Amino acid sequence: MTEARAVLVTGSTGGIGTATVRLLQSRSFTVYAGARGPAAFEPGVRVVPLDVADPESVAAAAKRVAGEVDGLWAVINNAGVIVQGPLELVPADEWRRQLEVNTLGPASVIREFLPLLRAGSAAGDAGGRVAGRIVNVSAATGRVAMPLLGALSASKAGLEALSNALRLELAAWKIPVVVVEPGTTETDIFARAGAAADAAMQHADRDRVGLYAAHLAAYEKAMGRFKPGSVEKVAEVIVRAVEARRPRRRYAVAEARTLGAILPKLPAGLRDRVVGGAVGLNGIKP
Secondary structure, three states: OOOOOEEEEOOOOOHHHHHHHHHHHHOOOEEEEEEOOOOOOOOOOEEEEOOOOOHHHHHHHHHHHHOOOOOOOEEEEOOOOOOOOOHHHOOHHHHHHHHHHHHHHHHHHHHHHHHHHHHHHHHOOOOOOOOOEEEEEOOHHHOOOOOOOHHHHHHHHHHHHHHHHHHHHOHHHOOOEEEEEOOOEOOOHHHHHHHHHHHHHHHOOHHHHHHOHHHHHHHHHHHHOOOOEOHHHHHHHHHHHHHOOOOOOEEEOOOHHHHHHOHHHOOHHHHHHHHHHHOOOOOOOO
């Protein structure tokens, strides 16, 4: 059952996930592509039904993979969603969906696949590289919360905390836990987030929605100024973390390097002004 460097990628059916699957396959990994729905990849990619928000689905996926390989080189927790809007206007079920996919989902995947990661870590490879690693795809909003992205920020902050705790818990088995922070990326996750937010607004109290008209307009204008980067650049960083002899704890891509490295060090008042200005909220009056 031994396979050359088997890896699992969640959220593989679009954007960063698809690019990562293809790049890993080109690097001679045996790739298990976790997918909620239909998926089409090049021959050799092993598509596994996997909904990270469904514990039974995660357990079934782990059982299948364990029946085919002796261990995993890496688990890449890439599946994610974006819920946007002012906290007051985000429905409770959308908050739950955000946390179930972005925070509880990776925890469930790690819990079920850890036996395979331990086996992969024990095997290593001839080059002495540490196998059995975990790569969690986070966001700079996990370290610097953004207005109108409170749900996303909370979910990614949870993933950051989970990663930091897990790194120490798994140190005895020499299983690295890596966080990758993409910047703004050219993927339809943002379009889906916008559509979901618009749908939620249709059911929200019209008076409350009106209170945030200026906020929403300013946010939309500010987001239009960002030039998204390619998913391939993020995939390259993820694969670098997977292949590194001794991976770093964190890899940041594009503007995530600035947001995550500089803003957290600013005094709180200055940081609030910078973030508020970046999304056009400074100066808005009720």
